[in-house]
Amino acid sequence: MAAKDLIENFKAGPSCSICLDYFTDPVTAKCGHSFCIECLLQCMEGVDATLTCPECRQLIQISSLIPDRDLQQLSTSRKRRRHRLLQSMENLTTCDQHGEKEILFCEEDQKVICESCSLASEHKDHQMILVDRAIDKYKAILQEHKNRLRRKQEEIKSRLEKTIRIMNSYEEHICVLEQSIKDEYKEVHEFLENEKRLHLQLLKKETRDKEAKNQQKKAKILQQMKLIQRKILNIKENMVKAPVELIQGMKSSMAGVEELLQEPDPETGPEIWTKYRITGFRKMLMSYFRDITMDPETVGPHLTLSEDLKHLKCGIPDDNDFGALGAQTFTSGKHYWEVELDHNIKWEVGICQDPFSRRGNLSISTDDIIALEGFRFGKNSLVWGLEDDDIVSEPIEKLGIFLDYEEGHVTFYNVTKEILFIYCSPTTVFEGPIRPYFCLSSHIEDPIPGSLIICPKSN
Template sequence: MEAAVEMLQKIQTDVTCNICRSYFSEPVTLHCGHSFCRECLSSWWRAATQAFSCPECRQVPQSGALPPVNERLAQLTDLVKMFSFQVLQSTKGQSQCTLHGKVFKLFCEQDQTPLCVGCCETPEHRAHGISPVGEAAPKYKQQLQNMQRNLEKHFEEAESLLAQQSPVYWRRMIIEEYCKLYNLLMEEESICIERIRQEQRVRRDRLTQHRQTLRKLKLKLQEAGNRPDLDLLQDAKQLLERSESELSQRATAVIPELREYPIPGLIEMLNRFRVDIIMDPRSATSYLSVSEDLRSVKATEHWEALQHLEDSDFHAVLAEQDFSSDRHYWEVDVSQVPQWVLGIYTSYLKRKRGRDMDSCDNPFLLICTKKEDGYYFTSYPESLNHRLKDPIPRVGVYLEYSPGSLSFYNVLQHSFIYKFHSISFTAPVRPIFCPGPPLPGTKPGPMTLCPVDSHLCACCFSSQ
């Protein structure tokens, strides 16, 4: 340790200012090689009566300006100070300043270092907060004790929380919540299935009654046809009126009503697969007009001017994007179009019905047609044929490329409409949109793709 102290004393002479006799503070080096504190040299030159010169060798520098700070010498000074502090922690160098040879009686609050009386007079510590060691030590000892008690308190709290929030405990709570949700959904499913059974029973009774009425009318018509002319004429008008009345009830009896069975959390789950798509104006015909933002399409005057629309007249626009994997969900606002068509289009696909069918390029469509007594929903292909009293303002479309299915949802009611399943896609598919045909005498409205961050509820729709 004595050798370390001797070596330290030798090095200290290289990092000590010969003006203030302390460690360098912002050292500057003159052209002659001697170094001083920047502030010390500046004060020396201000007090000098002759030309600027080196305080040690008296050589006059070429310039009267202060040299820049010698960064390397400053770093060396910091290293010597740090080494000096470490030596001071030893048994011999612990209580005496190696620079001034005096006992440490003071403590610098800013630099956190012990000082002797000589150190306090140096520019480095002159403006710092300094207190006697006998006062500083008890103060810091009390702060350390307070911090220790605080750490012990937080340590005990952390141990308690760690025991409560262990992975096993937290996993069990999450599993219980999922089980609760599953049980609630199962209860909702049982209630919904029972409601469907009751409605099917009512519908079956209605169809049975309708069939029996038709059978009776058929027999009466046959009997009337075999009567004499006068008898036939007396009952013919009444029989015809009864027959017409029964036939007018055919739609109600035969075509089922599209019931709304809300499924809790359905739309929230589908929104996980929400995609942002736009329309491709290049795919539109002259009967359609796509908006500038590529999110809306409506019928043009060309389509309005058509007086006789054949069933084969179909004008649609495709989406800009196509899909060839994963799951995708989008929503379409159809509140301004009483008649519309939604679905997907692909050039190549195979249907699974017992055995694969030949490839085809037909789209898969959900079709809404407005009639006097409501809205009729059909599908292409397959055989959906339902009716609804009120319009559906927003339709959700959910595509699963594999295993291959396409579903439609009533977003407002959180209910299911229809599903194409067992589709074997072999090429990319594109969403398809048709806002018509427009009703005669009405102004066509837009069919609009809903933004991915938009949500619909009953209050929102009622305010539209």
């Protein structure tokens, strides 16, 4: 189809039979014919004259005229399309071979051609579209890629902000770890001062290493953002070029976009800090060792207690939790005991406000309990405290519990050949007697019954 025919083709379609042009504010009469409102009103002669349809001559009531928004929108669209085609005709290049305007774009060859070229054998069966349609199509494609890149940019920005927040939180982590190390070394006095200094140096080095690692993550994220911004700028520059340059430069514009979108995201997971072994610390804790037994009257259902009141075992597999309290109560001082956790799927060990002294019965509230809870899966364990944050993932076979009544906190340790700090509860003002607390559960799918053993001092 020739360029002139293409333009004339846009003239065809919805038009007013009075002005023979596209509709302006079209209305539709009851007879079904549509006209521009101004054109129709001009057909009236005199104020009281009747109005008849110019098409079928039926009587028309002004009040019965219905504005046709769909027809108005269609006419406006056709006007705009025709106007753009006329403009594009002015900017089109001329074919050197045929002297015709190059109004078509061959999508297979990515080339603008004239109508005569489209009939040649080299373009036979190729998909042809008008140049202005090609411009719209490829602008839409570029816009979509730009939007995707911007979304990717926002995601990376969010990860950068998260990484910066992690880095900013180092000061708090350092303060907590330094304080825990200082407090523990305070108990063993001067002969551990050198080791304390060494551990603080190691902590600072670990902090610098983690900062350096996160600086690398930050640099990588910033580099990703820089590459994406550069590609967005390149696309913007190509989008404002002349139409022919725009579509012929599509390959260059889209180069590398998918690689940027598919580049893996830098990891921003939680930090794992080294647990420092304190020489001789367990020996100091053992000076506060208490021989703990369980109170048989507090043992929950489905639990069995050994004759020495130290070995607690689930009688049958059950998904519920069952607890017991220690027979000893504490109202002051420092106290330490250890518990072997065997192969329990789930356990909870700590201290509890004595319910008998507070309420006169065994009713225990969760607010009365300060405990460390663990869950075993395979050869690993998850452990968490009051804040519900994962604390340690290595298996715990023996747990040490240290109660400092006056200071108002409970500290938990992983007891191996050395002793490793796990968690310290927030400071609490204890009121009244405190008892050791134990809780077990055995899952139905686990054939091994859950159990725990309170360790004697000789162990």
